[in-house]
Amino acid sequence: MEINIVHLYPDLLNTYGDLGNLWILRERAKARGIDVKIHNVSVLNDINECDLLFLGGGQDFEQSLVIEDLIKNKKQYIKDYIENEGVCLCICGGYQLLGEYYMSAAGEKLPGISILPIRTEAGHKRLIGNIIVQGENEIYVGFENHAGRTYIGDLKPFGKVLSGHGNNGEDGLEGCIYKNTYCTYMHGPLLSKNPILADELLIKALSKKYGNVTLNPLNDYYENQAKKAVLMRALPELCER
Amino acid sequence: MLISTVGIIIFCKDVIAINILIIYLCKFIYKICVLFGRGSSLPGKIALKLRPDILKSAAKKFKVIMVTGTNGKTTTSAMITNILRLDNKSVISNNTGANMIDGILTCFIANYGKSGWAVMETDEAYTRVITEYLKPEFIVVTNVFRDQLDRFGEIYTTWEKIKDAILKSPESKLVFNGDLELFAKIDFKNPVFYYGFKNGAGEKKVNAENAFCLCCGERLTFNFITFSNLGDYYCENCGFKRPFLSYTLDEIIEQTTEGTKAIISGVPVELSVPGVYNVYNALAAFALADLAGIDKEQIALGLSTQGSCFGRNESIKVDGSSLHMALIKNPTGCDQCIDAITLYSDPCSLLFMLNDNWADGTDVSWVWDANFEKTAGMQYSKVLIGGMRRYDMAIRLKVAGLDEKKFVLLEDDNQILESVSDCKGKVFAFCTYTAMTGLRRTMYNKGIVKDMWK
Numbered sequence: 001m002e003i004n005i006v007h008l009y010p011d012l013l014n015t016y017g018d019l020g021n022l023w024i025l026r027e028r029a030k031a032r033g034i035d036v037k038i039h040n041v042s043v044l045n046d047i048n049e050c051d052l053l054f055l056g057g058g059q060d061f062e063q064s065l066v067i068e069d070l071i072k073n074k075k076q077y078i079k080d081y082i083e084n085e086g087v088c089l090c091i092c093g094g095y096q097l098l099g100e101y102y103m104s105a106a107g108e109k110l111p112g113i114s115i116l117p118i119r120t121e122a123g124h125k126r127l128i129g130n131i132i133v134q135g136e137n138e139i140y141v142g143f144e145n146h147a148g149r150t151y152i153g154d155l156k157p158f159g160k161v162l163s164g165h166g167n168n169g170e171d172g173l174e175g176c177i178y179k180n181t182y183c184t185y186m187h188g189p190l191l192s193k194n195p196i197l198a199d200e201l202l203i204k205a206l207s208k209k210y211g212n213v214t215l216n217p218l219n220d221y222y223e224n225q226a227k228k229a230v231l232m233r234a235l236p237e238l239c240e241r
Numbered sequence: 242m243l244i245s246t247v248g249i250i251i252f253c254k255d256v257i258a259i260n261i262l263i264i265y266l267c268k269f270i271y272k273i274c275v276l277f278g279r280g281s282s283l284p285g286k287i288a289l290k291l292r293p294d295i296l297k298s299a300a301k302k303f304k305v306i307m308v309t310g311t312n313g314k315t316t317t318s319a320m321i322t323n324i325l326r327l328d329n330k331s332v333i334s335n336n337t338g339a340n341m342i343d344g345i346l347t348c349f350i351a352n353y354g355k356s357g358w359a360v361m362e363t364d365e366a367y368t369r370v371i372t373e374y375l376k377p378e379f380i381v382v383t384n385v386f387r388d389q390l391d392r393f394g395e396i397y398t399t400w401e402k403i404k405d406a407i408l409k410s411p412e413s414k415l416v417f418n419g420d421l422e423l424f425a426k427i428d429f430k431n432p433v434f435y436y437g438f439k440n441g442a443g444e445k446k447v448n449a450e451n452a453f454c455l456c457c458g459e460r461l462t463f464n465f466i467t468f469s470n471l472g473d474y475y476c477e478n479c480g481f482k483r484p485f486l487s488y489t490l491d492e493i494i495e496q497t498t499e500g501t502k503a504i505i506s507g508v509p510v511e512l513s514v515p516g517v518y519n520v521y522n523a524l525a526a527f528a529l530a531d532l533a534g535i536d537k538e539q540i541a542l543g544l545s546t547q548g549s550c551f552g553r554n555e556s557i558k559v560d561g562s563s564l565h566m567a568l569i570k571n572p573t574g575c576d577q578c579i580d581a582i583t584l585y586s587d588p589c590s591l592l593f594m595l596n597d598n599w600a601d602g603t604d605v606s607w608v609w610d611a612n613f614e615k616t617a618g619m620q621y622s623k624v625l626i627g628g629m630r631r632y633d634m635a636i637r638l639k640v641a642g643l644d645e646k647k648f649v650l651l652e653d654d655n656q657i658l659e660s661v662s663d664c665k666g667k668v669f670a671f672c673t674y675t676a677m678t679g680l681r682r683t684m685y686n687k688g689i690v691k692d693m694w695k
């Protein structure tokens with residue numbers, strides 16, 4: 001089997017170790033004998049083969065350069081891809097860009113590509129720190145650092161906040177999920193401490209391509225211990241279970 | 242003394258005199274702290290509480306050199322201090338890393354009564370608080386890279402803070418790294434002096450991963466890059482380019498793990514600290530010292546006798562092993578340490594310690610932006626891993642391609658020191674700040690090192 005992973009704007013959107021997520025997907029796929037191709041796609045490039053799309057976060061200046069190209073050259077492709085249940089992981093700035101608009105730290109209203117009905121307002125205090133959320137079947141841990149307050153309307157959240165701030169620090173929700181698109185503020189990078197999620201993304205992407213795919217388990221001792229270290233500090237009672 | 246001080250405060254209504262009294266009082270507190278073996282910023286904290294503008298009085302007799310930037314400010318400050326001292330100048334400096342306002346104020350209080358030069362390493366976030374009360378003779382900015390983004394948000398925010406500081410001190414002479422694009426688009430009244438590389442050191446590559454023109458947003462082109470985004474850049478679209486360099490690195494003659502031989506603005510220098518990043522620090526110190534009127538031969542002598550700063554390259558004997566410690570705190574600085582250490586090609590062991598306390602940066606994701614892949618090529622027999630976030634570090638090293646079978650995860654400093662002595666050879670350590678100070682304290686308690694602070 002082979003998986004094509006597209007990294008959008010790796011030169012502009014890559015903060016807080018975003019790239020680590022791709023390396024982890026690559027290592028986990030390789031360990032199961034799956035061929036991995038990572039395609040870097042930036043301004044003016046086209047997306048060709050894609051089984052898994054990744055969009056990371058950037059600083060305001062870089063993000064403003066991205067928007068123009070996204071709207072002009074890639075919006076339609078991404079919209080069709082997401083609606084057709086393509087697997088997509090968007091973190092932080094990449095998450096905000098999928099929405100209707102977001103307010104920059106300087107108070108400027110910048111358009112998103114309006115694929116999801118989400119809005120990001122400006123907040124003066126940055127929401128920073130370790131974060132723990134309860135997903136549908138799993139507890140996820142990561143680190144958040146964002147000034148934007150995101151509101152997801154009727155969309156399903158990525159998780160409910162157990163510790164930390166989440167989308168806006170008010171409604172107790174973190175990220176959002178639409179079809180096979182996962183959006184979140186959690187970096188860390190996210191997949192380094194949440195191996196089950198990494199496998200879920202791989203299984204969905206491969207199953208879409210090859211029909212029902214299962215993956216044999218790996219030794220995730222370090223990953224689970226790293227997750228436990230974050231849980232132990234904020235919510236020791238969760239570790240008892 | 243205390244009684245007379247209180248007495249004078251009661252009888253004195255003069256503001257300046259009160260300031261001076263507060264300074265003497267805090268100097269007294271400082272001496273008590275020293276007596277009990279505690280170097281701290283407490284005297285500064287107290288003085289600030291009593292009079293927020295006290296810095297102005299405390300620093301009155303000094304010509305101040307403010308050194309700031311993400312990386313290299315400690316080394317650059319130490320180089321400047323060493324050059325000035327060798328030239329028989331009277332110099333004070335806050336060289337133990339107390340670089341926030343209370344630490345800087347404490348340094349002035351402790352040295353009140355003296356005069357001469359004051360070399361002040363200053364945390365980027367505090368520069369504008371300092372220039373509110375002090376007008377430095379010189380402001381040196383080494384660089385602004387991504388560092389502990391949880392504290393500063395974004396590099397542009399950090400740069401805005403430094404710009405604010407400079408606007409409050411329009412007569413300070415500025416010494417800037419000319420190879421960093423961010424510093425070229427400025428609009429100050431101050432005299433500006435840039436330093437940089439005349440030619441690239443080593444390999445030339447022309448594609449910086451994420452360098453875009455600050456004027457028009459177009460991708461920048463480079464004649465060469467030294468590391469990260471530093472180099473001789475220009476914009477093909479609008480003509481924006483590297484400014485004129487007043488001080489240049491002309492040539493690197495030899496590089497080893499011990500140091501670098503180079504020619505700076507026509508003068509041969511032998512740096513006693515390794516790595517290209519230290520060449521930049523030396524350039525900044527060279528520029529500053531020349532502007533301060535020091536003879537060029539004297540500057541070269543100062544740079545060649547520069548010892549290693551605390552935690553920034555030192556070697557400690559632990560039984561049969563020699564522990565070589567490098568402080569890591571952000572991707573750019575960490576990559577420079579990796580570059581210097583991977584010059585070593587003989588058998589050795591590696592130690593990685595990752596903590597996430599405030600002083601380390603609470604976000605450990607930066608380790609994914611550092612090039613640990615390069616250490617996988619070393620001849621290591623063991624990979625020791627410690628610190629509060631050791632499992633995060635282990636995952637990072639596993640993905641970087643280091644041999645998992647050689648990993649040893651260690652719970653505390655005692656276990657780490659035992660394992661280090663078992664290595665019986667060179668051990669290269671990469672530690673975050675509190676991991677390093679913690680390990681050093683344990684070594685101090687065991688008598689392995691004589692001083693807690695070197």
Ligand SMILES: [Zn+2]
Nearest residue numbers: 454457476479
């Ligand atoms: Zn331009």
